[in-house]
Amino acid sequence: MRVVVATGNAGKVREIAEALGGLGWQLEGLGGLPLPEETGTTYEENAALKACAAAVTRGLPALADDSGLEVAALNGQPGVYSARFGNRASDTERNLYLLEKLRGAADRRARFVSVVILAYPDGHLETYRGELTGTLLEGPRGENGFGYDPLFVPDGETRTLAEMTVAEKRAISHRGRALAALIEAHRNGPPAREEAGGE
Numbered sequence: 001m002r003v004v005v006a007t008g009n010a011g012k013v014r015e016i017a018e019a020l021g022g023l024g025w026q027l028e029g030l031g032g033l034p035l036p037e038e039t040g041t042t043y044e045e046n047a048a049l050k051a052c053a054a055a056v057t058r059g060l061p062a063l064a065d066d067s068g069l070e071v072a073a074l075n076g077q078p079g080v081y082s083a084r085f086g087n088r089a090s091d092t093e094r095n096l097y098l099l100e101k102l103r104g105a106a107d108r109r110a111r112f113v114s115v116v117i118l119a120y121p122d123g124h125l126e127t128y129r130g131e132l133t134g135t136l137l138e139g140p141r142g143e144n145g146f147g148y149d150p151l152f153v154p155d156g157e158t159r160t161l162a163e164m165t166v167a168e169k170r171a172i173s174h175r176g177r178a179l180a181a182l183i184e185a186h187r188n189g190p191p192a193r194e195e196a197g198g199e
């Protein structure tokens, strides 16, 4: 099956391609297609916006991830707005902004959430979700990954996500879990669709 990966985020592309390698799908890039503005207030809405736009325009199933970091001491912020936190323009600046906001905070718990949606050109959606809880350091560590990875130590681990390989991160991460659920659902081909209105 040909599937469009509807994201412009190189870190996500790398993780999605690595995770889905075993499915035998032919993954395609956006090919210059602009993604819609993320006007939703939930990960589900934004992932659906991105996946549907790509599926309809390209006439192929399309996969999108919308994700975010929810910080306990910030009442769950930045969450859905993680990509533009503090209106900072780069991962490094957003990490510094987050460290500033958490300066002196004793409670450094946070969690990552990922919602992965596979949209078909006829409008059908499959939705998968994954979460990862952990704590935020007082300074960055590691060069791998993207986004807030250098600050985030998953529960039960000593390394940050940026100190792990793509495969190590996938085995435990929010996105890895959402994609594992997708892989499981597609083990014997596309999953059966629910009857409309049925439970």
Ligand SMILES: O=c1[nH]cnc2c1ncn2[C@@H]1O[C@H](COP(=O)(O)OP(=O)(O)O)[C@@H](O)[C@H]1O
Pocket: 007, 008, 009, 012, 038, 065, 066, 067, 068, 069, 080, 082, 083, 112, 145, 146, 147, 148, 149, 161, 173, 175
């Ligand atoms: O696995 C992750 N590691 C580190 N940061 C992440 C991860 N997943 C999501 N984020 C953060 O949340 C943001 C999610 O952004 P969003 O899903 O809206 O769009 P994007 O694909 O344009 O980055 C990322 O830009 C990043 O800052």
Ligand SMILES: [Mg+2]
Pocket: 038, 046, 066, 067, 080, 081, 083
């Ligand atoms: Mg978003």
